[in-house]
Structure formats: structure tokens, C-alpha cells
Amino acid sequence: MTENEAIKILKKDSCYECSQGADSPFSCEYGECRVAKANRAAIKALEEVQKYRAIGTIEECRAAVVKQTAKKPIFSHNLSDTLSVFHCECGNIIKVSHDIGIMDNNNAPNYCSNCGCRFDWSDEE
Structure with missing residues (x-):
């Protein structure tokens, strides 16, 4: 069963006790029984899970x-006084x-063109 199917079923189902109008521990409180409240909470939780999945998995x-955590590029060598080689x-x-x-005032990229890693070009350690 998919989450959407479960949501559809939960929206349709009602408490048997409430539908029979019985006065029992499950009867509606202020017009809303515990089962209806539980169904709404379950629907809300399932819809939130669907939103998070749309964003991506926890691993992603x-x-x-x-x-996105900035890392210092690794210095390799100087080609000249004004050109240096680094690697990610x-x-x-x-x-x-x-x-x-x-x-300072260099034209270094902020991100690696290969893996997307963010660079920290500051002199601070």
C-alpha cells in the first residue's frame, strides 16, 4: 500500500462507535472522536514524510x-609569481x-567544477 492510498483510506474511515451514535469511551468529544483525531494526525505525518522525501533522502x-562545508584547496605548486596550482x-x-x-583579490573559483565542493580561500587556518 502506498502512502497516498493510506491517506485516502484514513480520510474515508470513521469510528464505528461514532457512526452508531453510541455513548462509549470512544464517543466524540466536542464532535471529534479519538479515532478521527488519530486519523488526522496520521494523515498529517504521512503528508510531511512525502514533503521530506521530495527534498531528498537523509543520505543525500x-x-x-x-x-557545502568550505574546505581549503590543496596547494600543489607555483607556475609563476602570479599563477598557482591547487587541487580539490x-x-x-x-x-x-x-x-x-x-x-587576496584572486579570481579563484568558489566551487570545484568537478564535484561541487565549496572552497575556502582564506589565509586563516
Whole structure:
């Protein structure tokens, strides 16, 4: 049974006691019985689960968070005074032109073009 089928059934079902008008522990309280309240809570929970699944699985969300956590690119070597070579954890090579001896005001990418990892180009450790 799918979640949508379960929601459809829960929306249709009613408490037998309430439909018979019996005065019992299951009778409606302020016009709403415990079964109806439980059905609405179950429907709400199923609909929330469907919304979260549309966003992605827990594993996909965790992987996205890891990618968006900025990492320092790994310095490889200098090609000249104004051109340095770095690489990402995935192995992608990044050439960055910069002012002589200074990595400030460079044209370095913010993200790896291969894996999408976010870069932290700051000098802070």
C-alpha cells in the first residue's frame, strides 16, 4: 500500500462507535472522536514524510551539507609569481592567477567544477 492510498483510506474511515451514535469511551468529544483525531494526525505525518522525501533522502542531504562545508584547496605548486596550482580533494586541478605573492583579490573559483565542493580561500587556518 502506498502512502497516498493510506491517506485516502484514513480520510474515508470513521469510528464505528461514532457512526452508531453510541455513548462509549470512544464517543466524540466536542464532535471529534479519538479515532478521527488519530486519523488526522496520521494523515498529517504521512503528508510531511512525502514533503521530506521530495527534498531528498537523509543520505543525500548529509552529502549536500558535506559539499557545502568550505574546505581549503590543496596547494600543489607555483607556475609563476602570479599563477598557482591547487587541487580539490576529488583530484580536480585548479589554476589560480593572483597578485604577486598574494592570494587576496584572486579570481579563484568558489566551487570545484568537478564535484561541487565549496572552497575556502582564506589565509586563516
